[in-house]
Amino acid sequence: MTELLAVITITLLAVISPGPDFAMVTRNSLLLSRRAGVLTALGIGLGVLVHVAYTLLGLGLLIQQSLWLFNAIKLAGAAYLVYLGLKMLRAQPAGDAPEAAAAPLSDGAALRTGFLTNALNPKTTVFMVSLFLQVVQPQTPLAVQLGYGAFISLAHIAWFSLVALCFSAGAVRGRLLAARHWIDRAFGGLLLGFGVLLAL
Numbered sequence: 001m002t003e004l005l006a007v008i009t010i011t012l013l014a015v016i017s018p019g020p021d022f023a024m025v026t027r028n029s030l031l032l033s034r035r036a037g038v039l040t041a042l043g044i045g046l047g048v049l050v051h052v053a054y055t056l057l058g059l060g061l062l063i064q065q066s067l068w069l070f071n072a073i074k075l076a077g078a079a080y081l082v083y084l085g086l087k088m089l090r091a092q093p094a095g096d097a098p099e100a101a102a103a104p105l106s107d108g109a110a111l112r113t114g115f116l117t118n119a120l121n122p123k124t125t126v127f128m129v130s131l132f133l134q135v136v137q138p139q140t141p142l143a144v145q146l147g148y149g150a151f152i153s154l155a156h157i158a159w160f161s162l163v164a165l166c167f168s169a170g171a172v173r174g175r176l177l178a179a180r181h182w183i184d185r186a187f188g189g190l191l192l193g194f195g196v197l198l199a200l
Contacts (some may be wrong), residue, residue: 006135011152014127015159020081023190024117025160029167034112035155037164044159050119051128052149056142069136076124078196084117085192089185118156129150 021044029037105113118124131152136145 003137003140005137007148007151009129010131010135011155012128015155019123020117020121021114021156021160022163024084024113025163026167028105028113030163032105032110034164034168035107036105037168039045039107039110040114040117041164042162043111043116044118045113045114045117045153046123047118047121048128048153048156049149051124052146052152055128055132056145056149064192070122070125073120073125073152076120078122080116080120082196084113084193085188085190087188089188089192114160 025037025040025044028040031166132145132148
C-alpha cells in the first residue's frame with residue numbers, strides 16, 4: 001500500500017510540473033483547437049508507455065548506468081525541442097502574412113507531436129527510471145508494475161486533456177487569439193529554452 005501511494009503521489013506531482021508537454025498541449029489547444037489539444041495529450045500518454053516499456057524490460061537500469069546512452073537520449077530530445085521552438089518563433093502576425101495563422105494539424109500529426117514531445121523528453125526518462133528503480137520494489141509482481149505504468153500513462157492523458165479543455169475554452173481562447181503570433185513565439189521560446197537547457 002505504501003508503494004502504491006508513493007507511485008500515485010510522485011506521478012501526480014511529476015505530471016503537473018511545467019515542462020515541454022504542458023507547453024505543447026497549451027499551444028495546440030489555444031492556437032489550433034480543443035481536438036488538437038486532446039490528441040496531443042493522448043500522444044503524450046502513449047509516449048509515456050515507451051518509457052514504461054524500456055524500464056520494465058530492464059533497459060532503464062542500462063540508461064541509468066550508461067552516461068553516453070543517457071546523453072544520446074537527452075540530446076535527441078533537446079534537438080527535437082529546439083526544432084519545434086525555432087519553428088514557432090518564426091510565426092508572423094496575421095496582417096503580415098496570409099500563412100500567419102497556426103497551420104492546422106491533422107489528427108495524426110497532433111498525436112505524433114504529443115508522442116514525440118514526451119517520448120524524447122529526458123525529464124520523463126529520469127522520472128520513470130527513478131520511480132521504478134527506487135520506489136517500486138524488485139519483488140513487486142510484473143502485473144502490478146504494468147498497472148503502475150498504465151496509471152502513469154492515464155494520469156498524463158487525464159491531466160493534459162484537462163489542460164486542453166481549459167485553454168481551448170471560448171472565453172480564454174477568444175481573448176488571446178488576437179495575439180496568436182506572440183503566443184506562438186512565446187511557446188517557441190519556452191521549447192527552445194527547454195531544449196538548450198537539456199543540451200547543456
